[in-house]
Amino acid sequence: MEHRITVGLDGSPEGGAAARWAAREAVLRGAELRLFHAEESSVPVGAPAAASEVRRGWAEALLEDAAEALHHVHPELRITTQSYEGPPAASLATAAATADLLVLGSRGLGTLTGFVLGSVAMAVLHSTERPVVLVRGGEDGLPHPAGEHTRRDVVVGVDIGRPCDAVLAFAFEEAARRSCRLHVLHAWPPPVMVGYGAAYDPRVHAQINENMTADLAEVLGPWQDRFPAVDATALTSMGHAAQKLVDCGAGAGLIVVGRRIRRSSFGARIGSTTHAVIHHAVPPVAVIAHD
Template sequence: MTGRIAVGLDGSAESLAAAHWAAREALLHGVPLDLVHSEEWSSSRDISPVTSAEMRSQWAASLLRDTADELRERHPGLDVATRSLDERPAASLAAVAASADMLVLGSRGLGTLAGFVLGSVGMAVIHMTERPVVLVRAGEDAGAHAQGSHRHREVLVGVDTDTPCDALLAFAFEEASRRSCTLRAVHSWTLPPLAGYGAAYDPRVHAQLDLSARAALDDVLKPWRAAYPTVDVAAHTAVGRAAGQLLESGSEAGLIVVGRRIRRSSLGAHIGPVTHAVLHHAKAPVAVIAHA
């Protein structure tokens, strides 16, 4: 841990919500907050490069200053620093993330649906860093009661009992411990093809498989419960697609924790289908944890 939380700021409602979320998170961690604006200013085609750079530099400085002042006023005692970088946003934000405990970014809602549009910068940053990245949508900042909801709404994590991920569980348990909230661990499983449909369906088989799934989940969670004895853990198993279960269970969560595999090759997808679906459709902030 490096002892800082960073947030990318571009002036959008989503990035401002991310800044407020990150401020509350920094207070929970007891660490400073870095507000970072990153944009390559030398490529404007509307006005001369010099004028464009000067105007945008002034705008960025004002954005950073005003946001920092607002956060300090709302959260007395919060240590806030600001940085403006004249570089490509994805690369510079990934570099910032490398020296932070986590990077927080805003993400647009899907029109009338409550969810995310993960833009090219956000997707690229997730690919380029192995640090935790949290995506926050504009509606997450709920004004006066936001501090309480940030602290007490449950943390949700999806658990694959066949290949459990220590990095994912460590992050989820640590977040739940800091917030003094419930950690809901969700494991999804499927019925065998010949036992799940029509006349072949046997409720006794269903019950036995569910019992086995619960036992496997309890086995995975046992050492973590011992390491975090004050965390209230709610273990949940259900038949169905993992993404659907996480989205349903996380509709009122304070944070959903999902993972992505670190791939050294430039070929192939870097974000699996479950994480991809959760990123685009979750109502709650989503933390993406890179793991081997």
Template structure:
């Protein structure tokens, strides 16, 4: 059996949508589903201890209700629950250490499309090396959207100048399980305007584009051979990577982006492309940590 999928529940509509998305994913992977609620309990001197007991009872009721709802929808699903008393980010990180995936809900940016990545979500993405999927409470994530989980394609952004094995392994496996098309996208920018006017030289730009296509084909060949049943659409596009990914993934079932593993506490842990996709994608987003 595959590693379990962990879902963070906090009672919000978004976390419930994440649980339903994760349940469908668990069935695809023949994996158990683990529902987790984490909260740090404070008991100031002027607040009775019973107040904390009530909150713990609420947490248990939340997990029980979510578990029952998912079991009614998916009777074959193996579901377990766990409530943590402590920092949510630390608890979710600990729960994900032996898991295959963590799924979190995220609210939208007001009237804008995309995600609001709160402090807990940001801290968890920084800390874990397992795939983290962010899900919004959109029509695609609601309980009745089971077919849409399978019908829509997977989009992955790759950089042919860097190793992308972890991203491609996840993306090809996901597309294979769903039986959908995988869109692998590499974007490049026109060279800056120079004295020779190279940015507007059609022949030079065509050569660069062909070189990019060759590089992308070479990167994808081992994965084509490993997953011959996956329908692959490889594209080299001119423009900002984040903009191209957002456009290509606007109707996708999942957008896959990478983040570089950083062993140092100094500097950002989520690159600008992943950050932009997380904040503006209308589709669920999988963040894959890789070297």
């Protein structure tokens, strides 16, 4: 199977940052990079056919210019382009089906506000089971030696009660490719007694944290055996999982979170922790769908 990374382009700075990130990732993976643009026709019925030609010409120029710029930085990278006229979210989800990874830009309003995730990106997350990476416009777009990402750490969130092989596999594989450290984080809520104003006993906190650390180490054991070269650090902490991930991942190169696949039309399609992380984290965020 040919490895491929697809990135959605829309002419925005965020889309450009996503393309540069995707190109570096494609070099790391030895994968093809596909630049993809989709847009519903905004030309009114009855308008001159030339208007549609202008839109198509703009899309082709966008893709060609991006491909040329990326080839200049990564001459060894195989780049293809595809323009599609249709609903962007559905088109991107279809394109993702034949890719190892889909990369999208995400508009931000600064470090305090975090992500403002557009309706297209959110719809794609809901509808594809392929890994999706969301990239902020401020992500480092400068060339890297040998096409490598900046060697910042990878951070992954884990629920000890329901550890997910797909999420851990993606995180360990990314850390191995980047030759960087992996931080595996589990956050646990405060004891019920604390919520009722009972006296806080630090010994209770220490014992809970010790138990959580042991449980997390047990979860990680098989993965560290599979990836002995990866320096994986287990972190446990009391608090809200999303906030802990955002704080821990502030200087990371990638934050990895999971999204449970919903087979039913009822219920949230993205969990509250993942939803909060993709809206407030500054580094790129990989969302891994799993059963």
